[in-house]
Amino acid sequence: MRTTLGAIAGRWTSILLITALTVAVVAAVAAVVPRQYTASTDLLLLQVDEAGSAGSPGERAIASYAAVLEGRTLIGSTEGATDVEVRATPREGADVIRLDVRADTAREAAAAATALGNRFAAWLDLEQPEAGPQVSSQVISPAGAPDSPSRPDWPTWLAIATVVGLVVGSVRAVFRGVPPGVVDTSAQAKEILGAPVLASVATDPDVRTRPLLSDLEPHHPRHEALRILRTNLQFLDVDQAQQVITVTSALPGDGKTTTTCALAQAIAETGRSVVVVEGDLRRPRLAEMFGIERTVGLTTALVGRIPIDEAVQASGTPGLDVLTSGALPPNPTEILQTTAMARLVDGLRDRYDVVLIDAPPLLPVSDAALLAALSDGAIVLVRHGRTRADELELAAERLRAVDATVLGTVLTMTPRREARRYGYGPEGSTSSRQRGTRRAAR
Numbered sequence: 001m002r003t004t005l006g007a008i009a010g011r012w013t014s015i016l017l018i019t020a021l022t023v024a025v026v027a028a029v030a031a032v033v034p035r036q037y038t039a040s041t042d043l044l045l046l047q048v049d050e051a052g053s054a055g056s057p058g059e060r061a062i063a064s065y066a067a068v069l070e071g072r073t074l075i076g077s078t079e080g081a082t083d084v085e086v087r088a089t090p091r092e093g094a095d096v097i098r099l100d101v102r103a104d105t106a107r108e109a110a111a112a113a114t115a116l117g118n119r120f121a122a123w124l125d126l127e128q129p130e131a132g133p134q135v136s137s138q139v140i141s142p143a144g145a146p147d148s149p150s151r152p153d154w155p156t157w158l159a160i161a162t163v164v165g166l167v168v169g170s171v172r173a174v175f176r177g178v179p180p181g182v183v184d185t186s187a188q189a190k191e192i193l194g195a196p197v198l199a200s201v202a203t204d205p206d207v208r209t210r211p212l213l214s215d216l217e218p219h220h221p222r223h224e225a226l227r228i229l230r231t232n233l234q235f236l237d238v239d240q241a242q243q244v245i246t247v248t249s250a251l252p253g254d255g256k257t258t259t260t261c262a263l264a265q266a267i268a269e270t271g272r273s274v275v276v277v278e279g280d281l282r283r284p285r286l287a288e289m290f291g292i293e294r295t296v297g298l299t300t301a302l303v304g305r306i307p308i309d310e311a312v313q314a315s316g317t318p319g320l321d322v323l324t325s326g327a328l329p330p331n332p333t334e335i336l337q338t339t340a341m342a343r344l345v346d347g348l349r350d351r352y353d354v355v356l357i358d359a360p361p362l363l364p365v366s367d368a369a370l371l372a373a374l375s376d377g378a379i380v381l382v383r384h385g386r387t388r389a390d391e392l393e394l395a396a397e398r399l400r401a402v403d404a405t406v407l408g409t410v411l412t413m414t415p416r417r418e419a420r421r422y423g424y425g426p427e428g429s430t431s432s433r434q435r436g437t438r439r440a441a442r
Contacts, residue, residue, distance in 0.1 A: 019166050019169055022162075030152040036104060037146045038102045039103075039113040039144065040098060040101075040143060041117050041141055043096065043099060043137045045095045045097065045137055046135065056095050061135070062095060065097060070087065074116070077119065078115050079115055083103070084112045099117060106147070120137055182385050182387060189392070193396050193406050193409050194406065198229050199410050200225065200410070201225045201259065202221055202414050211261065212261055212290075213226060213262045214265060226259075226262045226265075229263055229410060230263065233407070240376075242377055243353070244348075244375040244376045246368065247356060247381065248361060248395075249361050249381040249382070249383070249395070250380070250395040251363055251391060254361070254386075254412055255381060257280075257289060260358040261358075263356060264317075264354075264356050272319065272353040273319050273353045276315075276322050277357045278298055278322075279298075282367075284328070286322055290315045291316075292322060292324065296310075297324035298325055299329055299335065308351075332365075332367055333365065336371060341374070362380075362394075369402045370402070372404035372405075376405065378404055379409070380409045382409050383411075383412050384413055384415070
């Protein structure tokens, strides 16, 4: 229910647009529908016996008379009522028939209703036998010319159009926002991977222009979320340090590189030395993220052209270095599974407190599984409401196939309310500080 309501709330503008278009279409149709007017009159039926006592004709008789009023024989013999629609309805619990006559103009409707009522009274006088009870008809509510048309019924049409538009828009929002079979809760991710959810990073519209923590304010929600991830990593296993960590996901577009770089900066804030290794030798992004040189890096060091110390570059954040991809090889998988790669990782382990490997996604290629096998464990990113459960299960199988340890998962691009529910929630901290700032200002 929370996911459904979140999808609707996240697309309320499109829902309103669909509703407005639906109402506009219905209004346009109603505008070309010919106007018709309905005039109404009430006819009281009285039955008088031979002794002069008045009584009720009975329900069956009144129903029969209503059918006569709607019959084409009576209508056809009534002047001015041949091109009208007639409806006669007996009133429950009363000897009254409501006569509704619809015509193209208000005056025609009123005239036809009056004429039909008079013709019915004359018909009763002619058709009844002289002996026995006599039934008569009296007009107790004369027909008047209506002020507004009865067709089209604008209020009803527009109300139905509004409801239909809201329903269609909401259904569309739900199916677009929550595709079937996706992972949209922490419990799902934990169950599939068999590892804890370490953090939840809310959707940030500025992430493309400000991807690094150094671009954000200290109490920015994304900054707070990465601090939570950093803290939870420290307490995963107090007896065994998680020094070399591979960050990956099932498919591209889940925020791996952004999360890896931000986590590295968050760890460096604590005074520990960190190096980020470009493990994606197909679509490298570290050099672009930190604004450094890409041509010298991992592959350069692996082929022995330069030592690892010269391949590593400073990031601009104290305590954080970066090992970019270097020249892109034609055979990334073969490069990553060499003995030279294992020795390079061990060398970085000796030089830094934490080694973070930004790996490619698990499903398209096998590179991430190979890197996870060289690491102390892997963090698997799950994009909220986009990563499918079957995709995540397959990713977990690939990690298990190489005996890699899944340290935990991080939910990325979660709705802000969902992210606030995780732990203390980054937004809660921010809002509380903002309230405190406003009080101090007062």
